[in-house]
Amino acid sequence: QTQISLLAIVLKIASLQPIDELTIATYTLNKKEAFETLCQMVKSGHILKLNFLIASSYTFRDAEYYEFLKSTCLKLSKSYEIHLTFAWSHFKITLARCGDDYYHIEGSINYSQNNMAENLIFENNKDIYDFDYNFITKIMNEQTNKALEIIC
Secondary structure (H helix, E strand, O other): OOOOOHHHHHHHHHHHOOEOEEEEEEOOEOHHHHHHHHHHHHHOOOEOEEEEEEEOOHHHHOHHHHHHHHHHHHHHOOOOEEEEEEEOOOOOEEEEEEOOEEEEEEEOOOEOOOOOOOOEEEEEOHHHHHHHHHHHHHHHOOOOOOOOEEOO
16 A cells, blocks of 8 residues: 555645645644645645635644644735634545636545545546535535634
8 A cells, every 4th residue: 555645636736737726624634744834835826725624623632733723824814815614524625726627635534644544536526626615615604603613
């Protein structure tokens, strides 16, 4: 078996063309490799808009990192299009819109380095992209849902 990383896939996509909008729904988002790299890609213009829907279990799994995610995204949102919502979820979906390409990545892989024996679907399919994008962004923007924590 070979280990695969969602970050490596995103980096490959961005090396071919700028990512107009990247939407990530995940349970685990590794700080050093994934989160900081994605933020740097926003700052460098490789990602124009970044949406995170992250498991709210970080409030007790890693409270310090949870606060770091919130403060970093809030600070970045003043200059860049970055959105962060915490929700009680276990989704693992990545959507990358690049011009006329609509990449949909879904499976059991988190944004971490512990990716052995995982499954993954990767396709360029606008219909499936739109379906998941609408599903995720509806969750991210549900202002009246008290189970959500919309940061920015």
